[in-house]
Amino acid sequence: MTVAQSNLRKKAVILGASGFIGINLARRLAENGFDLTCFARSATDHWPTGSRVILGNLVNPPSELLEAMNGAVVFHLISSTRPTAATGEAVAEIATNLMATVSLLEATRHMDCRWVFSSSGGTVYGQTDAARISEEHPNVPISSYGTVKLAIERYFSLYHRLYGLDFVTARISNPFGPYQSAIGGQGLVAALFDRIAAGRPVEIWGDGKNIRDYVYINDVTEALLLLGERGRAGETYNVGSGVGSTVSELVAKISAILGVSAEVVYAPARGIDVRRNVLDIGKIGHELGWRPAHTLDEGVVLTHRWWQQRQLGGLAADDKRNLRNAL
Template sequence: MKILVTGGAGFIGSNLVDKLISLYHDVVVIDDLSTGRVENLNSEAKFYKMDICDKDILEVFKKEKFDIVYHMAAQIDIQKSIKDPINDAMINIIGTINILEACRKSNVNKIIYSSTAAAYGNPNYLGIDEEHYKEPISFYGSSKLSSEYYIPVYSRLYDLDYTILRYSNVYGIRQDKNGEGGVVSIFLENIMNYKDVTIFGDGSATRDYIYVEDVVNANINSIEYGNGEVFNIGTGKYTSVIELFGIMKNIANKNIDVVFEDERLEDIKDSYFEINKSLSMLNWKPEFCLEYGLRKTMEYYESKYI
């Protein structure tokens, strides 16, 4: 199939592109390289350096004639969204509408959209299922949720199939320090450089950390399964920040200390997913435990430092 990955030079997007190419799909990447990196690009993918808000994107769609569009390009930094909500909305809402318009005008069969646990806000109960009330506490969460609402309308009006995937805290190779799972890469950079790690609050806050390869597999399954549905993509398990640090410290076998700072108001205390819907309807399940994923991630970054 002919497949587009927006944000295909980024963390999750580039891992997905590699997998799609290994499955013999014809892959095109659109990325403005504002956060994505040239070195992440697969040489077998065709690349367009473009902003997703660029109106000329339609010409790319008409030329390439995509079957499937993975829309992963986004502004993912919660702190940046709070400092500059207009820019966040332009990328995450207007950019998504621009992609949807291009899908409509070029007869794309299906769009697979990367969303976020930030759409839920502070949970009323744990684990969070797909029906949980949604009340984002950041502009990032609000903009991603807004785009979720546009997609089913395009589907009803223009017969565009879709699947929406809400990720928990994704970590793995090629991740930078921004985004919801960025705590792993922040800790990792400090550990590699023998620097103390900063934890906001007392370290008891919990998250659902999922390895990037599991997220890629959920995206692959979304080609065939999950039409017209929204899915939580996580492990269904929770780990505290201080536990996460302990696992990483043990794997690295380095003597690193923790510096505790005041809790940040915009941070959610506890969050993890209930994933039964993904297990049953997406024909997917997470395969990699946290220690395995962290070990693979740390081995990758160690090879970069050496």
């Protein structure tokens, strides 16, 4: 499929639509006039009104999901696990993420659809001293999570070579913003807001000087939209801020905006935590003209605004509209 053809698609399917990225992407796609199908194991009230909802799991996808994917841009956001140092869940990761994805690729390889796979901008690269990591950097994952993500990337590439499967891969750094939950263990910004505001200790693994690339969620959804429309088939694109910040700096920013001093407890460093991870975003900028519109400070302020409204128990209709416009 050519880039010109992909621009004509106004039908989208989100796999994993009830997650943090999925909710925000669904809202962005609806605002852009897409015929939208949301697929997840459970529904959420945060999906846009008028979205088609299909519930199920990727291991045994319902037939109506396969029908919905035909002619659509399919955003694959599903991941049933999170990075850990252990390998005890490796078999489950392979079955529920890798094998399920390959089965779906096999079932749809002759369909007319375009895939955007959400990979990991951190775990697939592993340890490195590079100031910024480009897409050509060696891939040496140090967790089962990153290994599975990379394996899925490789299968997308294989199906592209064998069958002309139309796909792009987005290696996303550390997204944050509205609708992120601290419960799943992957949202540091969300966890810091909850813990610091409640006066609970903030546990930091290591010395707090690990550097990460934090990118605001609206910038992520804009990048995914552009990749779905104009990304080069078979290519991989980093999606991040291109700027590194330490964990301690992030704690200080959120403490300042809340007006609460954080109680920090240091724990031994984990084997799955790389020392530095900042993405080089030159490729997506050069090819698609994308750059993040929000700095970390701006994104944290907007996230705090949403967090405050959530703490008050919900948003009135006008407030929702104003907040959406502000974001």
